[in-house]
Amino acid sequence: MLNPVPAYEPARFGSAAKSANRTTEGHVFFEDDFRGTGLNDAWNTVETAGASVTLPTQIPGGGGLARMALTAVGQLQDAVIYFGDMLQLDPSEQLLLECRASFSVAPTSGSHALIGMGSNHFAAGNKGSMTHNMWFRLSGDLALLIETDDNVTNNDQVATTETLVLDQFYTFQIDLEHREDVRFLLDGKRLLPQTTFDMSGLSSSTLLQPYIAIYKTSGTNAGTLDVDYFKAWQGRGA
């Protein structure tokens, strides 16, 4: 378990790397650096049609990653890593999610990517049916969008001013310190600070899971999402 400190820590949290009493209960912390030949057993995958989730070898720079890819075959494809609908991330516990990822093949018209968290999985074409979600989204290109849905307030495909660069890794963060004002950060910079992403409609018992996907419902469009790591922190509930 290496470096369980957020890459970009908002100032209000104080200095990172505080010394700890070794019997402290601490935060719940999850990390996967996607090393080795197979996914950590915490994950489940969806690989519909020719879509794939692999841990390629010989990554430039090393370190390992999860590669989620669509092929150019004209068909519905869906590549997802998630907790297999084992919902355990708690928005009521000041959840902070962090994911470092890059696109090595850009989504083009008809292919989409999601990086964030949601409730139970839905297949390509029905992702919008997911009861609760908050994620970064790319839809047909590298322009970065944000979406949230607490089953009361639905913010769909909210445009940011950011366009990702192919083959460049970014750190994506979603901060639920305040559910009524969820914050999305890219490389430590808050996106759309004037927009309120309100998830206060979530009940106190609502739980979520990590949800990272690239998918299309038809067409020959490809797209490859490389996930370097995924981390999540939350408070330890009762």
Added chain:
Amino acid sequence: MRAPYLPHRGKPTHQFAGYGQPTDPEPKFYCDEFLGDALQPEWTATTVGVATAAPSAVSGGVFQLSLTATSQAQDALLDQANLRAFDLKAGLFFETRIAKISDSFNYQAVFGMAGNHNSDKDTITEAAWFRFQNDNGLLVESDDTTNNNDDVATGTTIVLGEYNVYGIDFSDLNDVRFFFNGKRKGMGTTFDMSNLTDAEALMQPYFSIDKGSGAGITTLRIDYVKIWQEVRAT
């Protein structure tokens, strides 16, 4: 305001320019929060009868051991398949956070560090663990094959449904110490495990509930397991 994050643990032992001052090797640290839909590969979950042992969709992730109302011998066990990778002679500290969700009769629950599994818990050759037996009174036990402290009452009664932090400090095997929510328990007893051989001192984390018969139901939720070992392999 959030509580402080866990300490940074990614510092190289033998330093290179730019990484700060050299340090001794960091203690070995093992942690499982039981997040996700399957156990990490080092664990083995075993059930007898219709008992269950599985991850559960609870905030922050838990692993749940349950005995059901079916009247039969049942065992719900979580261990590391007798792959005893932790050394009690290396300054080990064991910690777990557990809630007992339901309670009945005619059962026993143990959790701590143990040698090889046996369905008869008292037959396990060497172990140090917390124990519940038919009620919510907390007991502690240790056995180093010579010194056997069985069913030592702590005077503590837990509340069903509440999480508590259980710790066992093996830094002095002449005087192993048990902690409940940070308070030392069983102070009237010396838990001497100094007779352990080097091989016997290698143990695994061990969580079990079982019953021989009857309709009693019992559930344990394991929030996390953390193990620190001060000295690394030599």
